[in-house]
Amino acid sequence: MPESDSEMDLRALLAGEIHQIGERAPSSLKARLYSALIRKQRESGPLASLNTSVAAGHALCVFEELVHIAPVGEKAKSPFFCEICHARVMAERFEHPPIFWPGCPYVDFRKS
């Protein structure tokens, strides 16, 4: 059945409300989703050690680097250190948090 003019206008109006090209998720939303997914991952066992991240070519933040070079076992390098970091807290709450050091995923969310 062909659409009436009225129907076509309504379709154009409602369907026409498309998103802007290149629209990205807010960084604070990414930060919250990341923290939530990490918690979900921990439900089935510890995260990979920081050594795994380094071996895969990822950069560590200054705090993670300290743990990475410390003479401790793999198990001690597995916790989610961001849980107690103020960068996570700020990134989850603010769109432009004043955090700048490299290797921090919460800083990278702001840039991406």
Add this chain to the structure above:
Amino acid sequence: MNAQHQPQMPETTEGAEEQRLVSGVLAKDRKATAEFVSLCADWIYPFVRHRLVPRAELVEDLMQEIMFTAWQALPSFRGDANLRSWVMGIARHKLEDHYRKRIREIEMPEEDDSLLELAVMPGFEHLLDLADRQKKVQETLAALPEAYALALIWQYRDEKSVREMALLAGKTEKAMERLLARARESFKKRWNNA
């Protein structure tokens, strides 16, 4: 969930990058997970947000649900489609589930059917400014009963047929047509009165 993932041999650099990322996420490498979240969030966010307007408060919950489902289903990702298409497929299903559940749950508003034919087509063409028009669309949708707004978005933004909508929502086609007719008239009336 573990790193027993055996991906197919990727044929492109992009495919290889995606397989590296997927393997990292499955191995619970926090940095790979951050990259995965950042990519997926940018893909999903515009899609979900514009289909949940005006219920913006639901966006985060639905995105989290999509993200968790993607992570749980990641071992089945074989790289036949690219990662974006695969994740967007999950997002579409989740959104469809949301529409279906809400339309099933919501009690249909009682309105006087005699008014259905009275609404005059609004003068959409007079709203030349796109931003103003989008704002007014959102405000008008927000003012509608939720079932009406969902039905309109489902049909016009997701381009679902009445038959598909009826099937998914567990209603008859006649009931869905009636819901859509009421939703359209309600939208027009509110648009004209805004």
